[in-house]
Amino acid sequence: MSKILAAVAIGLMIVLAVPLFYSMQKSDSPRSSSTEPLAGDTTEEMNAGNEEPMAKTKTATFGAGCFWGVESVFQQLDGVVSTDVGFMGGKAQSPSYRQVCTDLTGHAEVVRIEYDPEKIGYDRLLDVFFQMHDPTQVNRQGVDVGAQYRSVIFFYDDDQKAEAEAVKAKLAASGKYKRDIATEITPACEFWMAEEYHQDYYKKKGIAPTCVIKNN
Numbered sequence: 001m002s003k004i005l006a007a008v009a010i011g012l013m014i015v016l017a018v019p020l021f022y023s024m025q026k027s028d029s030p031r032s033s034s035t036e037p038l039a040g041d042t043t044e045e046m047n048a049g050n051e052e053p054m055a056k057t058k059t060a061t062f063g064a065g066c067f068w069g070v071e072s073v074f075q076q077l078d079g080v081v082s083t084d085v086g087f088m089g090g091k092a093q094s095p096s097y098r099q100v101c102t103d104l105t106g107h108a109e110v111v112r113i114e115y116d117p118e119k120i121g122y123d124r125l126l127d128v129f130f131q132m133h134d135p136t137q138v139n140r141q142g143v144d145v146g147a148q149y150r151s152v153i154f155f156y157d158d159d160q161k162a163e164a165e166a167v168k169a170k171l172a173a174s175g176k177y178k179r180d181i182a183t184e185i186t187p188a189c190e191f192w193m194a195e196e197y198h199q200d201y202y203k204k205k206g207i208a209p210t211c212v213i214k215n216n
Contacts, residue, residue: 057081058117060125060160061088061188063108063152064133065141071111072202072209073132079120084112085201086193088154089186097195103146110154112191122160126167129153135171136179151181154188161185 064070067085074080087100090107100107115125133141135151155161164185172181202209 056117057114058122059156059188060113060115060122061110061154061156061191062113062125062129063088063110063150063154064129064135065109065149065151066144067109067111067194068198068201069209070109070132071200072207073128074111074113074125075200075203076209077115077120077124077128079116079118079124081114081116083114084191084193085198086110086112086191087148088112088189088191089152095192097198100148101146103148107148107192108150108152109148109194110152110191122163123167126153126164130167130171130183135168135181135183136177138182151183153183153185155185156188161187 062070062074071083071085074083086109087095087105087107088110090100090105092099092105092107095105095107099105100109113125133151137151139145139147139150141149141151153160153164155164168181168183168185171177197204201207
């Protein structure tokens with residue numbers, strides 16, 4: 001009996017010793033403290049600290065008549081990342097194009113621009129804005145008549161406001177226009193995206209932009 005008990009005890013000692021041995025081996029392994037990527041690491045995880053920072057864009061919004069043509073002009077500028085046409089400055093919630101065309105919602109047709117300030121400045125956007133339309137027109141541009149076609153700059157911060165007011169004042173004092181500049185300069189508010197068929201309209205229809213961008 002004593003021999004059987006001794007054999008059992010030895011067996012138990014072996015069973016307990018084996019997992020302890022492997023546990024010690026694992027804790028001593030240099031792999032557990034290594035900074036090298038583990039077998040399951042993805043390329044994104046490995047390069048997460050080496051990614052180039054994305055360019056920070058800014059937003060500008062202008063109304064200068066029918067938004068189809070206005071968008072097509074701004075899209076030509078190097079540094080403009082994206083454009084959307086829609087409505088801003090009215091009272092109705094989520095207005096449709098037809099509702100805006102009634103001239104009862106108070107919205108202006110506008111183009112919202114995302115631009116890279118390291119490639120193009122807000123002053124250049126203002127120059128193009130004033131070049132592409134007649135800022136002395138009140139609630140119209142050419143044959144398009146209504147408050148939705150008004151000349152308006154929606155600013156997003158004090159810097160944009162100051163730049164817009166300075167450019168407007170400079171043009172007013174230049175003697176270029178026989179009438180007063182009617183362009184509104186007002187804080188940006190909620191932007192409502194126009195229907196999909198309005199987006200990139202000139203590109204979809206293969207129409208050339210109606211305005212020419214000058215370099216001065």
